[in-house]
Amino acid sequence: SIVEVLDKPEDLVTRAPIVTVMGHVDHGKTSLLDYIRKENVIAGESGGITQHIGAYGVELENGQKISFLDTPGHEAFTAMRARGAQVTDIAIIVAAADDDIMPQTKEAIAHAQAAGVPIVFAINKIDKPTANPEKIKEGLAQMNLLVEDWGGKIQSHDISAKQGTGVKELLEKILLEAEILELKANPNKPAVGTVVEAYLDKGRGYVSTILVQAGTLRIGDYVLAGKNSGKIKAMQDERGREVLEAGPSTPVSILGLDGATQAGDKFSVFADEREAKQIATKRMQLQREQDVRTTKT
Ligand code: GDP
Numbered sequence: 001s002i003v004e005v006l007d008k009p010e011d012l013v014t015r016a017p018i019v020t021v022m023g024h025v026d027h028g029k030t031s032l033l034d035y036i037r038k039e040n041v042i043a044g045e046s047g048g049i050t051q052h053i054g055a056y057g058v059e060l061e062n063g064q065k066i067s068f069l070d071t072p073g074h075e076a077f078t079a080m081r082a083r084g085a086q087v088t089d090i091a092i093i094v095a096a097a098d099d100d101i102m103p104q105t106k107e108a109i110a111h112a113q114a115a116g117v118p119i120v121f122a123i124n125k126i127d128k129p130t131a132n133p134e135k136i137k138e139g140l141a142q143m144n145l146l147v148e149d150w151g152g153k154i155q156s157h158d159i160s161a162k163q164g165t166g167v168k169e170l171l172e173k174i175l176l177e178a179e180i181l182e183l184k185a186n187p188n189k190p191a192v193g194t195v196v197e198a199y200l201d202k203g204r205g206y207v208s209t210i211l212v213q214a215g216t217l218r219i220g221d222y223v224l225a226g227k228n229s230g231k232i233k234a235m236q237d238e239r240g241r242e243v244l245e246a247g248p249s250t251p252v253s254i255l256g257l258d259g260a261t262q263a264g265d266k267f268s269v270f271a272d273e274r275e276a277k278q279i280a281t282k283r284m285q286l287q288r289e290q291d292v293r294t295t296k297t
Contacts, residue, residue: 011186016065016249017178022108023094028124029072031161054197054209055251056238083264085194097131101139121156185248190269191217195261209253222273226265229280230257
């Protein structure tokens with residue numbers, strides 16, 4: 001059976017917020033994620049994050065951490081939600097200051113609101129001569145979304161993802177939001193979490209990037225993820241370094257599952273390998289039966 005442990009309040013430890021970046025096409029989601037990925041250099045280490053594993057963690061100067069889902073756009077957010085997975089704690093919605101509030105801006109807002117996820121607005125491209133951040137804030141006000149400098153409670157920050165202006169302050173606002181949410185998890189139990197990305201690596205086999213949401217995942221753990229199972233053989237962080245364990249809010253890519261998982265698959269650690277395998281096999285059978293039925297009708 002799943003190793004389930006009830007958390008006592010004293011077991012709960014503050015965990016890093018998990019952030020998704022959404023917004024209208026070309027408003028700068030990728031640029032923002034790239035800037036944060038490249039600029040963040042953990043104290044005492046050289047080089048930014050070079051690997052793309054679907055999620056990455058950054059550490060700020062004060063030692064506080066933030067984890068980002070590295071798939072910009074709301075497709076990833078909604079696909080995960082459609083599969084019952086909610087991993088995002090805070091949504092950054094990027095809105096270009098040289099444009100209007102666009103249809104996908106509104107859609108992103110609606111997605112975050114439907115999921116009950118707080119929004120921090122990143123009003124981008126302020127380096128452009130045509131930028132008018134106040135127009136965006138006014139547009140938001142017309143949608144009943146009052147940002148702080150318009151007397152409301154919603155956080156926003158003017159940034160240039162291209163030049164990096166304001167990004168540090170934006171991240172500080174994310175941390176403030178996280179503090180309000182009081183995000184906690186018990187690291188001292190078998191891990192549970194969600195798959196964010198999976199692929200077949202020619203040399204290494206099936207690789208899944210997972211976000212540990214509670215507990216701690218270790219090499220040698222027996223894991224069930226969606227219709228796949230296996231024993232964790234190796235784990236890597238977003239810098240390509242081997243890690244032996246991963247705690248709450250940590251993204252890692254793992255080796256050892258017997259197939260390609262899907263974004264949104266939940267994973268959990270099992271006490272024994274056989275049981276994890278049995279459930280995976282059962283799920284696979286059910287899927288096949290369903291596939292046969294849908295092709296018949
Ligand atoms: P996405 O579709 O939301 O991921 O947008 P991208 O990050 O791909 O950006 C779309 C375009 O806007 C690219 O040409 C970027 O170089 C440009 N861009 C993004 N952020 C900024 C910014 O802060 N200032 C300026 N001037 N251009 C930007």
